[in-house]
Amino acid sequence: MSNRIIHSPELRLRLTQLGYDDKLSKKEFIEKVKRIYLEETGNKLEADIKVYTSKEARVGEQSGYDGIAIYLDAKENKKDEVYVVSQGSTDIKDWDYNIKAMFVGKEYSQAKATNKFVLAAQHHFKLNNNEDSTPVIGLSHSLAHDNNTTAHLMYNTFDEIYSVNGAQTNYYQLFFANAKFANAVRSHFSLSLSENDYFTIYDIDPNKLRQFAENYYKDKAKNIHQIISKDDPLYAASTARGFFTLGNVEMVDTNPDYPGLRSLVEDIPDEVMKEFQELAIQYTTASNQGGVNAAMQEILGVNMDVVNKIDDNMPKTYMTDQAGIDEMIRQLDKKVPGLLKRVKTITSNSNLIFSRLEDAGYISNQQKQLIVKEFTKIETELEGIQETLSRWVDVRDTGNFFGFHSNTKNKATF
Structure with missing residues (x-):
């Protein structure tokens, strides 16, 4: 949105990348934010900047979630915003989570941790979390897109989500994580309220379940924005059963000499x-x-x-x-x-x-x-x-x- 402080795709992409730099002190991180803004806009960032990490909040210690919240307070313009950069897959714990969460759908602790961290950051910055409060924008890549989006679909965590080459949302994961969605699935596909749902959910025609999920979350999808390279492996993987894509998607062909991996994955029975x-x-x-x-x-x-x-x-x-x-x-x-x-x-x-x-x-x-x-x-x-x-x-x-x-x-x- 053009009226945001961080208003361009370039600014959002560079902030997302900066969120992975765990070696910077808070002072160094803030200076980097200012430098990025100056380099991309040619103007000085007229805003107070505060940062808060998930480690400080003691969030994600068990799940492996990592994130940083950046609070921008442009007092003269009577505008303030919080940007939450959730990290993607960085270690073996994340890849273990990838299998359990996105491929199987039986794990969603990092999505819960995402929402918990946002609430902790709002409290730390002394902000309200009602509808008229400071907007919270999620920035993400890879696994972090799944975390941010799943948190948003479950808890209305973000006002906007911007992602690049993200791991797509998983309807099996949402079935086990979101009781309202699970009840809607049971009703639509005539599933019983028994423990056998654990197995029968995987027997539903994947295309029918994907279409149902896309329609169920279509209103919340309006606040999700993605840039996806056709050559990104996660884009290829997203054709597999369980994954569905939400939001406004801008596709980029970063390597036109190759057809991309998605069509290859689609050939797998x-x-x-x-x-x-x-x-x-x-x-x-x-x-x-x-x-x-x-x-x-x-x-x-x-x-x-x-x-x-x-x-x-x-x-x-x-x-x-x-x-x-x-x-x-x-x-x-x-x-x-x-x-x-x-x-x-x-x-x-x-x-x-x-x-x-x-x-x-x-x-x-x-x-x-x-x-x-x-x-x-x-x-x-x-x-x-x-x-x-x-x-x-x-x-x-x-x-x-x-x-x-x-x-x-x-x-x-x-």
């Missing part, structure tokens, strides 16, 4: 994406309850504590923890075949997927062959686990512990 998603759901649910080891046990049936004991001394472990090994064997026998079937669905399409990348000029034939080979190795490792499982059954039935130890020295490992 939905059933393949669903297989990925179901694996991610298992990982998310289990790891939230007990970390990576719990996820391994849920997906593979492997109790890592028992595996570590077996690696140290198989005969002793079986003698002292027979019940643990027997239970793990039962779980492996139950889970590995289904997992292998799911992985084969993915690997059987890998050549198609990466051939399209090769045809578009993104990877060479040699790179394609290497990638397909690595995907195939995953399948081979699982088949090795099945073979190891068979040997474990023989050990349990025959008691030939020493034969197992010597014969499986170079077999698949966990």
Whole structure:
């Protein structure tokens, strides 16, 4: 909007980038804001500037959310604004969140933290948070767009959102995060109010659910503004089930010599994406309850504590923890075949997927062959686990512990 203090796309983009610089002191950060304004407009920024970080507010310590609030008070013009720059993916915690939140839709703690930080910043700057209060503008890139937009859709956190190359909003995530939206989905698609919603929501036709979500949030979408490069990987990923794009979108072709990745992702069959998603759901649910080891046990049936004991001394472990090994064997026998079937669905399409990348000029034939080979190795490792499982059954039935130890020295490992 032209009547804003930070009124141009260039100013907003540079403030967004500045929000990632955690090494600056507050004084240095404020000087940078002034310099950016002068460089972009040719005028001095006639406003008092204050900054406040999510770390100061003790927000995001558990979720991994990071953000900075910039308060501009142009007293002479009787105008003030708050800009909240939420950071995108910067570390492993963020990428773990990406899987759980945007691909699965079962995590939304960073979106909640975004709203909590905005409220904390308003309190810190001694501002009201009613309809006539100082406008709050969200600036974002990557994961931060999902956080800012989801917070806005759930809590009316922002007056305006401006993003560049953002991770798009996810209707599965909103189903679990926003009770009003969930009730509307249940009513429209005739879902029951049972725990089975957790599974049945993923069985709804993705295109129908996307269209419903876009219509449901169309009014709030008017305050969302995006600049998206056709070559950005997140734009390509946004064609997958779960994602939907809201707001006023300006598309930019930053590399006209390449067709962009989106058309390539669109060629991936939905059933393949669903297989990925179901694996991610298992990982998310289990790891939230007990970390990576719990996820391994849920997906593979492997109790890592028992595996570590077996690696140290198989005969002793079986003698002292027979019940643990027997239970793990039962779980492996139950889970590995289904997992292998799911992985084969993915690997059987890998050549198609990466051939399209090769045809578009993104990877060479040699790179394609290497990638397909690595995907195939995953399948081979699982088949090795099945073979190891068979040997474990023989050990349990025959008691030939020493034969197992010597014969499986170079077999698949966990």
